[in-house]
Each structure stands twice: as C-alpha cells, then as structure tokens.
Amino acid sequence: MFPALFYGWWIVAASFFISVYVGCCNFYGFTALVDPIVREFGWSYTEVSFASSLRGLEMGILAPIVGVLVDRFGPRKIILIGVVTIGMGSVLLSLTQNLWMFYASFILLAFGAGGCTSVVTLAVVARWFRRNLGKAMGITVSGFGASGLLVPVIVWLIDSYGWRTTMIIQGVGMWVLGIPLALLIRNGPEEMGLVPDGAPLSKPGTTAASRQPGIPDVEIPFRDALTSRPFIYLNIVEALRFTVLASVVIHVMPYLATEGIPRDSAGLVAAAIPLFSIPGRFGFGWMGDVTDKRYVMATSFCFMAAGLIAFHFAEAWWPLALFLLLFSPGFGGNMVMRGAVVREYFGVRSFGKLAGVTLGVASVGGVIGPTLTGWVFDTLGTYDPIWMVFAAILFLATFLSFKIRREDVPAF
Numbered sequence: 001m002f003p004a005l006f007y008g009w010w011i012v013a014a015s016f017f018i019s020v021y022v023g024c025c026n027f028y029g030f031t032a033l034v035d036p037i038v039r040e041f042g043w044s045y046t047e048v049s050f051a052s053s054l055r056g057l058e059m060g061i062l063a064p065i066v067g068v069l070v071d072r073f074g075p076r077k078i079i080l081i082g083v084v085t086i087g088m089g090s091v092l093l094s095l096t097q098n099l100w101m102f103y104a105s106f107i108l109l110a111f112g113a114g115g116c117t118s119v120v121t122l123a124v125v126a127r128w129f130r131r132n133l134g135k136a137m138g139i140t141v142s143g144f145g146a147s148g149l150l151v152p153v154i155v156w157l158i159d160s161y162g163w164r165t166t167m168i169i170q171g172v173g174m175w176v177l178g179i180p181l182a183l184l185i186r187n188g189p190e191e192m193g194l195v196p197d198g199a200p201l202s203k204p205g206t207t208a209a210s211r212q213p214g215i216p217d218v219e220i221p222f223r224d225a226l227t228s229r230p231f232i233y234l235n236i237v238e239a240l241r242f243t244v245l246a247s248v249v250i251h252v253m254p255y256l257a258t259e260g261i262p263r264d265s266a267g268l269v270a271a272a273i274p275l276f277s278i279p280g281r282f283g284f285g286w287m288g289d290v291t292d293k294r295y296v297m298a299t300s301f302c303f304m305a306a307g308l309i310a311f312h313f314a315e316a317w318w319p320l321a322l323f324l325l326l327f328s329p330g331f332g333g334n335m336v337m338r339g340a341v342v343r344e345y346f347g348v349r350s351f352g353k354l355a356g357v358t359l360g361v362a363s364v365g366g367v368i369g370p371t372l373t374g375w376v377f378d379t380l381g382t383y384d385p386i387w388m389v390f391a392a393i394l395f396l397a398t399f400l401s402f403k404i405r406r407e408d409v410p411a412f
Helices: 007-026 028-041 045-073 075-094 099-116 118-128 133-161 163-184 222-226 229-258 263-275 278-290 293-311 317-346 351-380 384-401
Strands: none
Touching (some): 007 075, 007 099, 007 163, 028 045, 028 133, 028 163, 028 229, 028 263, 045 075, 045 099, 045 118, 045 351, 075 099, 118 133, 118 351, 133 278, 133 317, 222 351, 229 293, 263 317, 278 317, 293 317, 351 384
16 A cells, blocks of 8 residues: 555645646746737737736735735635636637737736735645745746746647637636636645644644754744845845846747747747746755755856856857756746745745735836836847846846845844
C-alpha cells in the first residue's frame, strides 16, 4: 500500500492548472491580439497597450483588497468568483465595438484575475506548506509558465476563426476547467485535521514547529510588516520587475514583426517565454529553500538583465535563444521568491494582505511599462532603446535585492 498523498499537493495541482489557463487568458496570450485589434479598429499601439496597463492598474487597486478578503473569507470562495468573472470578461471582449468597451472588458478581466492569480493561489499554498514551501510555490507559479503551451493555440484560433470567436471559446473554457478546480481548494490543512506539510493534528506531540525544527515560526503584525525596510525594498524590486516583464510579454510579437520574424514564429517565441521560465521557478524555488532568498532574487534579476540585452539583437536567432535561456528562468525565479520571502519573513497570518500590497505596487509597473513601450515605438518607430533602458532597471533591482535583509524585520 502506498501512503496517501498529502492533500496540500492536490491544492498545488489545482492552483497550477488554474494558473495555466489564467496566465494565457489574461497575460501571455494578449500579445496575439495586438495586431488583429490594430488592423480592425485602426487604434495605435499605445491605445491597445493601455488596455493591458488598465488591467494592471485595476489589479493594482484590487490586489490589496483581495488580500484582505483572502485572509478573512479564505481562498476557495475568492478563486471561484475570480474564475466566473474571467469567463464573463472574455465573452464581453468578443463583443467589443469601440475603445471604451475594449477597456471595460479588460477591467472585468482584471477583477477576475485578482481573484485567482498569485495573491490567492500563493496564499492558500502558504497555509498548507512550510518545510516544502519553496517547492510548492515553485510548482504553483509554474502554472503561469506552462500557460505558454496555450499561446500557439490562441494564435491558431485567432488566425483560423477570428479573435472574437477565440475570446468566446476562451471564456467558456475558463468556466468548464476553472469551476471544478476551484471546488477542490480547501482553505487550510486545519479543515482536514492536518498541519502544514502533512500529519494529523490528533497525533500526540504533533505541531507545525515540532515537525520542522529548523524553521523558525514568525508572525509579524500587518502594520509592522508594511512599514519594515525589507518589505519596502521587496515592493520596489517587484515594481521594477513587472515594469519590464509586462512590457516584454505584451510587445514581444509586435517587436519581432518589426525585426522581420513571421507571425507564427513570433507566436512560438511568445509561448516559449513562460515555458522557459519553468526551470527557473523550480530551480530558484529549490535554491530558496536551502540558501538566502535575497541572493537567489539578485541572481534572478541578473539573468533577466542579461537576457534582455540579448533581446535587443533579436534579428538573429541565437540572441533570441539566449534571451529565452536567461530572461525567462530569471523572472520565473523571482515570482517564486516574492511569495517565499513574504512567508518566511512575516508569517502566514497576514500573507494575503501583504502579498496583495506587493502585487498592487508591482502593478504600477505593469501600467507604466507596456504603455511607455508602445509610446516609444509610436514615436521613434523602433523598440530598441527601451530594451536597454529596461536592462539598466533590472541591474538596479539586482542591487536593491541585497537590501532585503531578514535581520531588519521587526522582532516579535
């Protein structure tokens, strides 16, 4: 007889597959829509890019609120509401007739994504794991990486049936897949008589601390964590990271088109960006379990910066390959470290609120980056200068990562 699998891993699996679909619908798949939308309506790249930025702004406002709701009502209800709302947003997007309706659809998508993306999925994983936290979070956020597998499907559907039909398919698919997975979620191991990483609560002498003697248990009050130096620096580097990441993801296919790369090949590169991040999510997640997380974070930013410099020379295939091998694992690793640092430094009680604040601050970068990138192209007719500016920003984030010191966390 094989031992029963700890239910926390089923939570991780459900979060993974929800992240796969949401990552494609709300983030990585958007680049395939840019050129068809521009051709149909004649809008500028700045106007279309602003839809993504508007979504980021809405998520930025919503993320801290979602964090509070998660800590109060539990992740399960929030994820279910988010899944339903994303489906509605996709269907509404298919009906777009003007720019304001286009923007309204993305606001609705933002509300949905706020309910079933990293703030909520990482919050539930943080409740279920401590000793294996880096690995569990690595698997969870790898769902966003695996969403790259669906990008060529989105490109093919748009090219074959049009973007409106594709959005309807996308919305219905969200309901069919997401609702059953959301119902698998349990808010915490206590609901099933367990403790983090598994073991019955009824077992004599079993506590989370006794099962994991090498891991100190901390619970920093929300207000003290919010004003602590490590949390402030974490928010700054997350804003810098997302400024660059959102810009690359939204503009990758239009940029490669200016470099003479065919649309189907550009679609494969867009798909490869999240896929190549998966080794970084696992690898850097494992490293974060065994070494200082700020060093892991700094290394991830160096990978991103070096990859973006290679992206600047994308007219040849070998720099594109180098870009994928460096940039993608780097941003994947940082996604894991964000949640792992919050959990390790500040505890689980306020995890949702703190993760929500961090995502909200990062979303400011998600507003600025894609819109600025679209404006640079509309103004200069080239993307080249912005990639080098973003590489410099990533090197700044590398330096700031060393400022996230655990000894600066308030002691309680």
